[in-house]
Amino acid sequence: MKKVLKVIGITVLSFIALIIILLSFLLIKNYLDSKKPIIEDTYYKNFQSDATLEKKYAGLGSYEVSLVKLKSEDDTIKEYKIWYPTELKSKSQAYPLIVVTNASNTAASVYESFFERLxxxxxxxxxxxxxxxxxxLTTSKTLDYVLELNSDSxxxxxGKVSQDNIGVIGYSQGGAGAIRAVTEYDNSNKYKTIFTGSAAYSLLAKNMGWEYDISKVAIPYFMSAGTGSSDDSGEDSKTSFGGVAPLSSLIVNYDGIRNDVFKVRARINGAEHGDMLTRADGYMTAWMLYQLQNDEEARLVFIGKSAEILSNSNWQDIEKNN
Known part of the structure; x- marks a missing residue:
């Protein structure tokens, strides 16, 4: 009997040890996976568009880029990463600033090529x-930090941040965060414009603790989403999960912003939720160039009845008030 019990004991201990090893492996794997880049360094080279300006602005600009990493005392932020035109170090001019709000479970370190290209x-x-x-909150803190650097001799x-030309970008959960960044904080009035890709619809955001009031948005806003089922499942988002950013939510958000605020809503044809980070690049960049650099060519994407976005087969469900 003792031998039987001993064998059973050894078997149980071996099973427990196997479970511990398996769990340890999964934890290590998940940690390593969380550090892997989610887009390639030259991802923009694969961008497809027959629209001249979208294709242009989805690529690289003309500025050489440098990166500085600065530790944060905030355990959530951990580190600030700032990409900037290399010439900044030798020029006396100020440059427009864009703050990026991360999507769920996504740190800036896993999509650095996105920042560099922009x-x-x-x-x-x-x-x-x-x-x-x-x-x-961390978007607000990040803006404060960069403005402190701007005042630090x-x-x-x-003196290199153009304080009249600050924009914010957010995707998915980060879309809700970007909306809150421009509406809920003491420095919200510092932003000149906002772009969101598949911002979590209002009920989803509320349930997740990211509730926003779209009526408070008072700056030019370009909102986008994909037509794929992960963004728009076709279900009623009031009674079930309608996708992260269904068309109905874009319509509600668009209509909830005052008509004297320049606003654009549009969806990317065939894009799933996970595609938005790269598929929106061309017109996201054009929007920021137009709003923050007063770029007249980028303006042609959005303004007037002949705006390029209106005839671009990559985009649909377009509404704009300018």
């Missing part, structure tokens, strides 16, 4: 390591 168009672009940015960013 900065190549003449922007200072800043991100952080917050993987749950839906409240907009020992910083390379001293």
């Amino acid at each position: 900065a190549s168009w003449g922007f200072i672009v800043v991100g952080n390591e917050d993987k749950q940015a839906g409240t907009g 020992d910083s390379i960013f001293y």
Whole structure:
């Protein structure tokens, strides 16, 4: 009997040890996977469009780019990453600033090529390591930090931030965070414009603790989403999960913003939720160039009855008030 019990004991211990090893492996794997880039360094080279300006702005700009990483005392932010035109160090001019709000479980370190490409168009672009940015709090703190650098004579960013030209970008959970960043904080009035890709619809955002009031948005806003089922499942989002950003939510958000605010809503044909980070690149960049650099060519994407976005087969369900 003792031998039987001993065998059973050894078997149980071996099984427990196997479970521990398996769990340890999965934890290590998940940790390593969380550090892997989610887009390739030259992802923009694969962008497809028959629209001249969308194709142009989805690519690289003319500026050489540098990166600085600065530790944060905030355990959620962990590190600020700031991409900027390399010439900034030797020029006396100020550059427009874009703050990026991360999507769910996504830190800036896993999509650095996104920031670098955007900065190549003449922007200072800043991100952080917050993987749950839906409240907009770390976005607000990040903006404050960069503005502090702008006032610090020992910083390379001293006097280099164009404080009248600050934009914010957010995807998915980060879309809700970007909306909150421009509406709920003491520095919300610092932003000149906002772009969101598949921002979590209002009821979903509320249930997740990222509730926003779209009626408070008072700056030019370009909102986008995909037509795929992950963004729009076709279900009623009031009674079931309608996708992260169904067309109905874009319509509600668009209509909830005052008509004296320039606003654009549009969806990318065939794009799933996970595609939005790269599929929206061309017109997201054009929007920021138009709003923050007063780029007249980029303006042609959005303004008037002949705006390029209106005839671009990549985009549909377009509504704009200018």
